[in-house]
Amino acid sequence: MDKKFSGHHLGIVVMLGAVWGLSEAALGMGLRNCASAMSGSIMTGVALFFIAACWVISQSWRGVALLVIVASLFKLFDALLLSLPILHGAVANPIFAFVMEGVAFLIIVSLVKDRLSKKTTSQALTGGLSALVAVNLFPLVKFATGIPACVAAGTGYPLSLYYAYIAVALSFITVPFGILAGEKMRFMETGMIKAMGIKKFQFIVSPAAVILCLMLVLLIRSI
Numbered sequence: 019m020d021k022k023f024s025g026h027h028l029g030i031v032v033m034l035g036a037v038w039g040l041s042e043a044a045l046g047m048g049l050r051n052c053a054s055a056m057s058g059s060i061m062t063g064v065a066l067f068f069i070a071a072c073w074v075i076s077q078s079w080r081g082v083a084l085l086v087i088v089a090s091l092f093k094l095f096d097a098l099l100l101s102l103p104i105l106h107g108a109v110a111n112p113i114f115a116f117v118m119e120g121v122a123f124l125i126i127v128s129l130v131k132d133r134l135s136k137k138t139t140s141q142a143l144t145g146g147l148s149a150l151v152a153v154n155l156f157p158l159v160k161f162a163t164g165i166p167a168c169v170a171a172g173t174g175y176p177l178s179l180y181y182a183y184i185a186v187a188l189s190f191i192t193v194p195f196g197i198l199a200g201e202k203m204r205f206m207e208t209g210m211i212k213a214m215g216i217k218k219f220q221f222i223v224s225p226a227a228v229i230l231c232l233m234l235v236l237l238i239r240s241i
Contacts, residue, residue, distance in 0.1 A: 029224035036231040038068040039092020059181040063188030067196035074200025110163040122151035145193025
């Protein structure tokens, strides 16, 4: 199902990554009090929504890679606003999580192949399995960043595994919705490009959306 990533979808994938980055900043603020509990598992479900939508739009691992890069750049911008170094548990580890979530989704998609777009049950299973793989990969973060994964209070168990059931249960829901959203966005993208032309969409609308999301992140961190 993987196809060569076309620049035709570049603008909407960048926009999607910007919204994901914005949602991470917004959720990070709202879940600040439970950052040592289940917030990472909730964000895994949210991340897989955007990754699923991106896959439907681009149908390429390159599109998913671009999505992860854009979301990671937003995380770095957020870190700059919070005066945090890159090698900080609240910066480097979430970026590693983004990468693992993208990798996990692509692994599962390569197994289910064309069945992904046909049945809601298959889509939900893809979401649950992707989350399960992602949370099991996350403890490897220590080898990538040098910063160990947070553990559940009173245990030595990584939070990603301790609350894995939340990530899996949430992803059963978010991935089918992400696929549906991706289908709608692809249809809208085609209409917008026909009406405006690809250059206006790629070089005006998409950057404007990114700038708007960056401004909203700035507003969130100034509250």
